Amino acid sequence: MSITDNEFSATRRLVLKGAGTVALAGLGVISFDLPAAFAAANDKYPEEAFKQKSEADAVKLLYGRTAELSDKVKMDAPEIAENGAVVPVSVSTTLTDVTSIAFLVSENPNALIASYKIPAGTIPSVANRIKMAKTSNVIVIVEAAGKLYSATKEVKVTVGGCGG
Amino acid sequence: MASTIRVRATSNGDTTEVQALIQHPMDSGFVKDARGQIIPPHFIQELTFEYDGKAVFVADWGGGISKDPYVKFAFKGGKKGDDLKVSWVDNKGATDTTTAKIQ
Numbered sequence: 212m213s214i215t216d217n218e219f220s221a222t223r224r225l226v227l228k229g230a231g232t233v234a235l236a237g238l239g240v241i242s243f244d245l246p247a248a249f250a251a252a253n254d255k256y257p258e259e260a261f262k263q264k265s266e267a268d269a270v271k272l273l274y275g276r277t278a279e280l281s282d283k284v285k286m287d288a289p290e291i292a293e294n295g296a297v298v299p300v301s302v303s304t305t306l307t308d309v310t311s312i313a314f315l316v317s318e319n320p321n322a323l324i325a326s327y328k329i330p331a332g333t334i335p336s337v338a339n340r341i342k343m344a345k346t347s348n349v350i351v352i353v354e355a356a357g358k359l360y361s362a363t364k365e366v367k368v369t370v371g372g373c374g375g
Numbered sequence: 376m377a378s379t380i381r382v383r384a385t386s387n388g389d390t391t392e393v394q395a396l397i398q399h400p401m402d403s404g405f406v407k408d409a410r411g412q413i414i415p416p417h418f419i420q421e422l423t424f425e426y427d428g429k430a431v432f433v434a435d436w437g438g439g440i441s442k443d444p445y446v447k448f449a450f451k452g453g454k455k456g457d458d459l460k461v462s463w464v465d466n467k468g469a470t471d472t473t474t475a476k477i478q
Contacts, residue, residue, distance in 0.1 A: 261437040328433040330432070333449070337448050338447040339444065340441040
């Protein structure tokens with residue numbers, strides 16, 4: 212009696228194990244396929260873009276194209292930031308049909324700082340505070356009517372806040 | 376626990392100006408602590424503002440945003456007394472939500 216019980220549960224375990232493996236394999240396939248599908252959608256958090264070292268790579272991953280300098284993009288950033296941990300930067304633009312605004316710092320370990328989605332009805336103007344590892348160009352990208360416009364400003368970062 | 380999010384939304388009848396201040400370490404993953412150990416990345420990835428069931432502003436953030444982040448924007452519409460919903464999720468899956476009345 213006890214032998215049959217054991218045999219039964221052994222088989223049952225095997226079956227369950229098999230089912231588990233199949234289920235896992237199935238999940239594996241799905242999780243490999245999904246990122247590519249999601250990358251096309253614009254509303255997903257752009258994880259890869261945030262990992263890029265250079266601003267060019269980050270912009271390419273984020274938008275798939277390059278930006279042109281435009282005087283219609285107004286960036287407000289300090290000439291000298293005494294504390295690189297908190298640098299206030301804001302941007303506004305007279306461009307219409309703005310769909311997103313991104314902030315990048317070229318000398319930071321990861322260039323992309325922030326990417327803001329601007330739905331219709333939201334004013335294309337954002338202020339935030341960013342970290343800067345050292346003196347660097349701060350780049351703002353504005354996506355308007357499917358095109359990219361940018362503004363760049365060098366911000367000097369002084370260590371220790373002594374002006375040296 | 377008190378909310379990590381402080382929001383002020385003021386309407387001038389035409390547009391609503393929103394300022395938000397959030398308590399969060401925003402560790403980039405590139406900074407070492409006093410013992411020389413890397414502080415692991417811990418930062419808000421997505422911050423969403425919703426009015427009337429629609430997102431009016433979405434921020435995708437990396438570790439380059441300053442500690443205790445501040446953000447300011449404005450949108451057209453928004454009536455005094457209406458709700459503005461704010462929520463964030465960080466890279467460890469933690470989240471917080473608050474609802475502010477437009478003033």
